[in-house]
Amino acid sequence: MSGEELRGLAEEQAALRRVATLVARGAPPGEVFAAVTEEVGRLLGVHFAGMARFDHGDTVTVLGAWAAAGEQHPLVPGPWPLEGGDLASMIWKTGRPVRIADYDGVPGPIAAFVRDQLGIRSSVASPIVVEGRLWGTLFVHSTQAQRPLPPDTESRLTGFTELVVTALGNAESRAALARLAEEQAALRRVATLVARGVPPEAVFAAIAVEVGQLLPVDSASLCRFDPGGMLTFAAQWGTVAAQFPVGSQWALGGHNLGTLVLETGRPARIDSYADHSSGPLGTSVREAALRSAVATPIYVDGRLWGIIAAGSILEQPLPSDTEARLASFTELMATAVANAETRAALAASRARIVAAADETRRQIERDLHDGTQQRLMSLMLELRAAEATEPGEVNELRDQIERTAQGLGGVVGELREISQGIHPAILSRGGLAPALRALARRSALPVKLDLRATGRLPEQIEVAAYYAVSEALTNAAKHAHASVVHVEFAAHEATVRLAIRDDGVGGADPAQGSGLVGLRDRIEAVGGTLEVTSPARHGTTLLIEIPAGSQNNPGAPEP
Numbered sequence: 001m002s003g004e005e006l007r008g009l010a011e012e013q014a015a016l017r018r019v020a021t022l023v024a025r026g027a028p029p030g031e032v033f034a035a036v037t038e039e040v041g042r043l044l045g046v047h048f049a050g051m052a053r054f055d056h057g058d059t060v061t062v063l064g065a066w067a068a069a070g071e072q073h074p075l076v077p078g079p080w081p082l083e084g085g086d087l088a089s090m091i092w093k094t095g096r097p098v099r100i101a102d103y104d105g106v107p108g109p110i111a112a113f114v115r116d117q118l119g120i121r122s123s124v125a126s127p128i129v130v131e132g133r134l135w136g137t138l139f140v141h142s143t144q145a146q147r148p149l150p151p152d153t154e155s156r157l158t159g160f161t162e163l164v165v166t167a168l169g170n171a172e173s174r175a176a177l178a179r180l181a182e183e184q185a186a187l188r189r190v191a192t193l194v195a196r197g198v199p200p201e202a203v204f205a206a207i208a209v210e211v212g213q214l215l216p217v218d219s220a221s222l223c224r225f226d227p228g229g230m231l232t233f234a235a236q237w238g239t240v241a242a243q244f245p246v247g248s249q250w251a252l253g254g255h256n257l258g259t260l261v262l263e264t265g266r267p268a269r270i271d272s273y274a275d276h277s278s279g280p281l282g283t284s285v286r287e288a289a290l291r292s293a294v295a296t297p298i299y300v301d302g303r304l305w306g307i308i309a310a311g312s313i314l315e316q317p318l319p320s321d322t323e324a325r326l327a328s329f330t331e332l333m334a335t336a337v338a339n340a341e342t343r344a345a346l347a348a349s350r351a352r353i354v355a356a357a358d359e360t361r362r363q364i365e366r367d368l369h370d371g372t373q374q375r376l377m378s379l380m381l382e383l384r385a386a387e388a389t390e391p392g393e394v395n396e397l398r399d400q401i402e403r404t405a406q407g408l409g410g411v412v413g414e415l416r417e418i419s420q421g422i423h424p425a426i427l428s429r430g431g432l433a434p435a436l437r438a439l440a441r442r443s444a445l446p447v448k449l450d451l452r453a454t455g456r457l458p459e460q461i462e463v464a465a466y467y468a469v470s471e472a473l474t475n476a477a478k479h480a481h482a483s484v485v486h487v488e489f490a491a492h493e494a495t496v497r498l499a500i501r502d503d504g505v506g507g508a509d510p511a512q513g514s515g516l517v518g519l520r521d522r523i524e525a526v527g528g529t530l531e532v533t534s535p536a537r538h539g540t541t542l543l544i545e546i547p548a549g550s551q552n553n554p555g556a557p558e559p
Contacts, residue, residue, distance in 0.1 A: 084108015
C-alpha cells in the first residue's frame with residue numbers, strides 16, 4: 001500500500017472516529033447528520049454532500065448538507081417528490097447504492113435542481129437502512145464533468161451510513177425510554193386521582209389533558225354512549241374544544257369514530273377525514289379541521305361505556321401505536337366510572353334507608369298521637385267524669401278512680417316523651433333552631449348554644465343535624481363525664497356547619513361501635529361529612545358539614 005493510500009485510510013479512520021465519538025456521547029441526531037455530511041464531503045473531496053430522509057413513501061426531505069468553500073450552500077429541505085431518475089427516487093425503488101455519471105437528460109424536479117441550480121455533473125448515494133426499513137440516503141455531488149467520482153465512493157459512504165444508523169437507533173431508544181417514563185408518570189397521576197375518589201368529571205378532564213400533552217395530537221376527547229344512539233362529550237382538550245363542548249350530544253350514524261367503535265366494540269381510526277367521514281359527527285369533525293383521528297373503546301363492567309379519541313390537524317396519519325397508548329388510559333377510565341357508580345349506588349341506598357327510617361318514625365309518632373294517646377286521654381276524661389258524678393259517701397271508689405286517672409295521665413306523658421324522641425313535633429313545626437333549644441333544655445348537662453342561622457332548611461338536613469346534636473348530648477351525658485357542652489350551628493349559602501364540643505374525658509372512637517357510626521351514616525347519607533376529634537382527657541369535638549346549596553331556602557314552606 002502506497003503512502004498516499006495509507007494517508008487516505010488514516011484520514012478516513014479519523015473521520016469515522018470523530019463521528020463515532022459524537023454517537024457514543026449521545027449527540028442529537030441533527031448534530032450527527034451535520035458532522036457526517038461535513039466529514040464525508042471533506043474526506044472524498046467533493047463539492048457537495050448531504051443526507052435525506054424518506055417521508056411516507058412519496059417524498060424525501062433533506063436533513064443536512066455541506067458545501068465546499070466557494071460553493072453555494074445546497075440545503076433546500078423540501079419535501080421533494082420522488083419522481084424521475086434522481087438519486088433519492090432510484091434508491092427508493094431499488095434499495096441499493098446509486099451512481100449518476102451525467103445529469104444530462106435525467107428527469108425529475110430533484111435532478112433539475114441539482115443540475116441547473118447547483119451545476120452538479122455526477123453523484124453517488126448510499127441507502128440508510130434502520131432495522132430493515134429504508135430510512136434515507138447519504139449522497140455526494142461533484143461539479144466536474146471530466147472527473148467522475150472514484151469507484152470506491154459507494155463503499156466509503158457505507159461506513160458513515162452505519163454510524164448514522166447507530167445514532168438513529170440510540171436516539172430512538174432514548175426517545176422510547178423518555179416516552180415510556182412520561183407515559184407512566186401520566187398514568188400514575190391519573191391513578192392517584194382515581195384512588196382518592198375524585199369526582200369522575202375531574203378524572204375525565206385530567207385524562208383528556210394527559211392524553212393531549214403526551215401524544216403528538218391536537219385534540220383529545222372522552223365521550224360517553226347514551227341511549228337513542230347519542231354520543232355525549234364528557235371531557236375535552238385542544239383545538240376542537242369549542243366545536244364540541246363538554247356536555248354536547250351528537251347523533252351517531254355514518255362513518256366516524258363514535259359510530260365505528262359502537263358498531264364493532266374495537267379501536268378505530270380515520271386517516272383522512274377529507275375522504276372517509278360522514279354523518280353529523282364526522283362532518284363536524286372535518287369542519288373543525290382535523291385530518292386524522294384514533295379512538296379506543298372504554299368498557300365498564302363488561303359493557304361498552306364510551307371512547308377515548310385523539311385527533312391531529314396534520315396531513316400524515318397518527319402513529320400506528322396511538323391506539324395502544326390510548327388503551328393505557330381506558331382501564332383507569334373504567335375504574336373511575338365503576339367507582340363513581342358504586343359510590344352513587346351506595347349513597348342512594350343509604351339515603352333510602354335513612355329516609356325510610358325517618359318516615360317510619362313519623363308514622364309511629366302519628367299513630368301514637370292520633371290513636372293511643374287520644375284513646376288514653378278519652379279514658380282519663382271518662383274517669384274524671386265518673387268521679388264527679390259518684391255520690392259523695394262512696395269515698396273508696398272516688399279514691400280508686402283518682403289513682404287510675406293519675407296513672408293514665410302518667411302514661412300519656414310517657415307516650416308524649418316517646419313520640420317526641422321518635423320524631424320531635426317541634427322540629428316539624430318550628431324548624432331546627434327551636435328544636436335545638438328544646439334539646440338543650442331537656443339535656444342532663446348544661447348546654448351553651450350559638451345558633452347563627454335563621455329560616456328553614458331542607459327537611460333531611462334539619463333531621464340529620466337534630467339527631468347529631470341529640471346523639472352527642474346523650475354520649476356526653478353517659479360516657480364523657482363532661483361539665484358542659486357547646487353547640488355551634490351556622491348555615492351559609494352552600495354549607496351547613498355544626499360543631500359540638502364537650503370538656504369530658506375524650507377517647508371516643510367510632511371504630512369501637514359507638515353511636516357515632518350510625519351518626520356518620522346519617523350525615524353522609526345527605527352528602528355531609530363528620531370529623532371526630534377526641535384526644536384522651538381533652539374532650540370530644542364533632543365537626544359536621546352538610547352541603548345545602550340552592551336547597552337552603554329561608555322561605556321554604558313547613559315540611
